Structures are given as C-alpha cells and as structure tokens.
Amino acid sequence: MARLAGVSRATVSYVLNNTSAVRISEPTRRRVHEAAKELGYVPHAAARSLRAGHSRMVLMPAPTFPVGPLYGQFLSDLQVALGRLDYTVVQYGGAGPYGDEAARAWAELRPVAVLVPGAGLGPKGVTVLKRSGARAVVTLGPESVEGAHALLMDHEAVGHCAGSHLYDRGRRRIGVLVPEEDGLESFSTPRLAGVRHALHGTDATVTALPLGYEEEAAARLAARWRELGLDAVFAYNDEYAMLLMRALHDEGVRIPEDAAVIGADDLMLGRLLRPRLSTVHIELPSGRDLAELVDHAVRDPGAAPETHKVLGATVVHRDSS
C-alpha cells in the first residue's frame, strides 16, 4: 500500500484518517487515495485496536433461550441504537461454554462493553471481563451481578399482575402454564412465583401445569381439565394461551365462563382470538435508552454499577378473563 503510493506507512495513516494534527499536501493525498482504491485497501481492525489499546466493540453473547418477537425487536432496536453511537455491535455466537467460562472467550476480543442477556454470568466472569479492559458490563436478566450494571427484568411482576387480575375477577382456583420448552425456565419459574406471591394469604389456590408446545399435549391437558377443577389459568404467554384456548374449546370448556385465560406479551395474535385474549403487556426499555446507558458507563467506568428495574407489566383486559 505505502509502496504503491510511494510514500511511508505513516503518511498513509495520516491521509486515510484525516489526521488534523498533520497537514499533507494535496498531490500526496491523491496518490494515497488512488493507491488505496486500486488495491482495494481496507484497514485491519485488529491491528488498529491493538495499537490503540481499545476498541469500540460492544459484545453481546447470543441469548441461550428462544427469542420471541418482543425480545427480538428489542435486541434489534438496541443494535441500531448502539450503531448510531458509533459502536460496533458483535453478537457472539451460539453454543460453547457457559457463564464465567464463556466470559474468558468474550474477553479475548477485548470489547469495550459487554451486554449479557439472561442469567449465567457470575461475579467472577465480570471480573475477568473488567480486567481485560471492558469498561462496562451490563446484564439484562432476572438478577443483578456484583460489579455489573443490571437491567432487571423482573418476570415475577408479570405473574403477579396476572394473578392479581384473575383474583380480582373473582377466580380462586388458578392454574399456571409452565412451558416444557428448553431455556424458558428462567422466565417461567419467576412468572409462576409471581402468581403464587400475588395470591399468598388469600383463599385462592395455585396449580402449576407443565405443558409442551404441541397440540397433543394441550389436548391431554384439556381432557383432564374438569377433574383439575380450575376456574382460571395464566398461560405463560400469548402463544401458549392460544394453544390452550384451542384445546379447551375443542373440549367444550367455555372461556371465560368455565375458565378465564390470560396470556402475556400482548402480541397481535391475542387481539385476533375469540374471545379476545386478556394479556399482560410487557414494557421493555427502549433500545435507545439502553444504548445510552452503555455509552455513559463506557465514558465513566468509575461510576458505581446501577441496577434498574426495567420491566413494566400491566394487564390488558379483554374478553377471555
């Protein structure tokens, strides 16, 4: 590159970065640019950040749970927002080691910030990341981790909402669907706990109902519905709610008369069901807000890690409850 333009590497660097502290003559600039174009020259990010001692890479390990439309949109917004702040967002992929082990692998990339969805990162992992130069570690999940900023997604609140709602509607024997799908435990467990919590000390009962996401499983559950003696169910989310509603309907169980049903996530499909599905609307932080939080943390790494509750849960009452 430098050779083709007949100048030094330093000059190339100056020209291509428009270094303001140094003035390069117009003819030289042209020669450099031409050579660059001709060679299809592309700077080497690794070399650059090695020299600089830092990068603007934000690392986000891929979620280990199935991502629904709600969370998917959130992640996508977040990526765009970080991009606007001139960060390079890198989703680090798929399988491999878990938790603190994985943190080592992430640290090898020397990201300026790490954004960890879900649980599974411990304080040791945070330490590894910080020692390797990460200026901000942010977890978005059910619990906060020592040393890291936390966006607390409190799924108990979702269950609590649903439970209170059903109780207020006069229901007392309440079932809670618990998906058997892998990776969902960290959501379903707190949601169930939230219902229990909401109804604690009342005369209502709470029954956990494990369910796989298949028609047959739902049919089996519906078949023994009457013997369960329930009068309401929180269906984990809108998709499971739809599955269950269909099975209950085929079984002749009337909704909401015989059984009230409430879902969660407030998806479009809930509005399209008949009866229209009551649901817990979940409000996630905006991608922009989170991006700004990351940016602040990066600029001021000394600041004490903050913990924010960021999951707003509100009931949307429709016709199924």
Next chain:
Amino acid sequence: MARLAGVSRATVSYVLNNTSAVRISEPTRRRVHEAAKELGYVPHAAARSLRAGHSRMVLMPAPTFPVGPLYGQFLSDLQVALGRLDYTVVQYGGAGPYGDEAARAWAELRPVAVLVPGAGLGPKGVTVLKRSGARAVVTLGPESVEGAHALLMDHEAVGHCAGSHLYDRGRRRIGVLVPEEDGLESFSTPRLAGVRHALHGTDATVTALPLGYEEEAAARLAARWRELGLDAVFAYNDEYAMLLMRALHDEGVRIPEDAAVIGADDLMLGRLLRPRLSTVHIELPSGRDLAELVDHAVRDPGAAPETHKVLGATVVHRDSS
C-alpha cells in the same frame, strides 16, 4: 505475565498453547499456569490473529428484514453448528451502510468467511471481502452473486406452490396479500410473482392486495371483499393469514366456501385456527449442512463457487382451502 512467572513471553506462549513442537518442563508449566490464573490472564485475540495472518471468525451481517420464527431458528442452528466446527460466529450489527459499502466495514475484521443473508451484496463487495482474506463468501438470498457461493432461497417457488394449489382447488379469482411492512419486499415480491407465474396462461386472475399488519387495515380490506369478487387468497404467510381470516370472518365471509385462504411458513398457529389453515411448508437447509458447506469452502478456497437451491416448498392442505 511473563515477568510474574519469571519466564519469557515465548515460554508462556508455548505453555498456554500446548505447543507440541516444544517440550517445556513440568515445573515451568505449573509456574506459568499459576501466574495466568493469578493475573486472570486472557490472550488477546486481535494480537493473535494479527500475527497468525488469519482467524476463524465467520462474519454474519445482521439481517435487514424482520426475522420470523422459521428463519430465526435456522440462524440459531447455524451458529451452533459453526461453533461445533470451531468457528467463532460474529453477527455484525444492525444499521449502517448497505451492500458493497458495508462490505468494507466487514472486511476490516478480516473474517475467514462471510455469510450474507438477503440481497444487497454485489460483486464488488465480494471482491473486497476476498481481497481482504475471506476464504469463503456465501449469500443466502433470492439471487446469486458473481464470485460467491449462493444458497438460493427461491420465494417464487412458495408463491408458485400456493397459486397452483388454489387453482387445483378450482379457484379462479385469486388475491395475493402483499405486506406493507418494511423489509419484506424481497420476500413478498417474488412470492407474488410466483403466483402470477403459476397461473400464467390459465383463465385465472391475480390481484395484489397490499396490507399493513394491523386489525384496522385488515377490516378495511375485508369490508370491500365482496366488491373485489375474489374466491381465494394467498396470504403471504400464516400470520397475515390469521389477520385476514379474522377480518373476513367478522365480515361474514365464509372460509373456505366464499374464499379459500392459504398461508406460508407452516407455523403452529395455523393448526390452531378454525378452519385449520392450509399453508406452504418451507424447508430450509439444516444449520449443520450449511456449516459444512462453509467449512469446505474455507478449506478449499480455490473451488468454483457453487449455487444451491435450498428452499423446499410444499403445500400442507388443511381446511381453509
């Protein structure tokens, strides 16, 4: 690191990489490992690949279109499969420049392979990537690109399937839903074309029906349904099909008597609708197969780029058509 262990950097490298060409004494190994643990030492990936002249990073630009459950699962499988082959998968994020411009940014990371979903990469982009050391460039999208391997996702086939099916069922005045949602044109256009193609030369008519993904829009469309005089509709996918079915039902249009409906993607929700939704089942390549294709291409970069058709479309006939 080297200092703490009281050995040279070279020795550290030997020990940590288990270099087989060199034998290091047991005591020294221990000292190195202890020092590494104590310092929380993590090797610097950038430095390593700078020195090595290559990496095992597979770069995948984030899709620019909304990712549904089908494609999402595919991507997730792919990441896992590549991980098993010891590649580091990096999803490069969100917004920023498009197409050949973006290729420059990707090339800065010097990935060993690049996997581009959707359209938007041109031959120039491929050249940039290859010149920067990418040993494989694979596009997965509607068309193949000079110089790159291609996994052709032929969405015309989806429309073709749907169109033929409706025709075979005796329908002649066929509507095709075209989503107004951003980023879906590259799917909806070929699907519409596929229907046209299937019915070309017959006595059937094809009517494009633009539709936003909202209840009101669907209601408006349903309100003028009778004047449209259609007897069937290909609803783009199962979610749009559900939206439309609901609106038609509310309008008193009977399915399938007055209007046959077929969706696409073969989602669970189609089976839960009443009438059960006919749909076009789309078969994507397995993540493992694609990962192996990438691996082969990386090992033998000389091989001529291959083009595979990888989108199997078959009708699943249920009750709505």
Next chain:
DNA sequence: TTGAAAGCGGTACCAA
C-alpha cells in the same frame, strides 16, 4: 529446555 528477536498492520511521536 528456554530466551532473544523479528514481524503481523497499524498509529503517533520526533526529527528532518
């Protein structure tokens, strides 16, 4: 068995 040193591709200081 270990260490010294070169070099990967950039950036930034200092000298010319």
Next chain:
DNA sequence: TTGGTACCGCTTTCAA
C-alpha cells in the same frame, strides 16, 4: 510536509 521508528500482544524461528 513527510519519513523513521517504537510499540501494541502474540507466535515462531533460531540460538544458546
């Protein structure tokens, strides 16, 4: 206005 050079952290000869 430019070039020489040191250095970022690591791997890999070559010598000791």
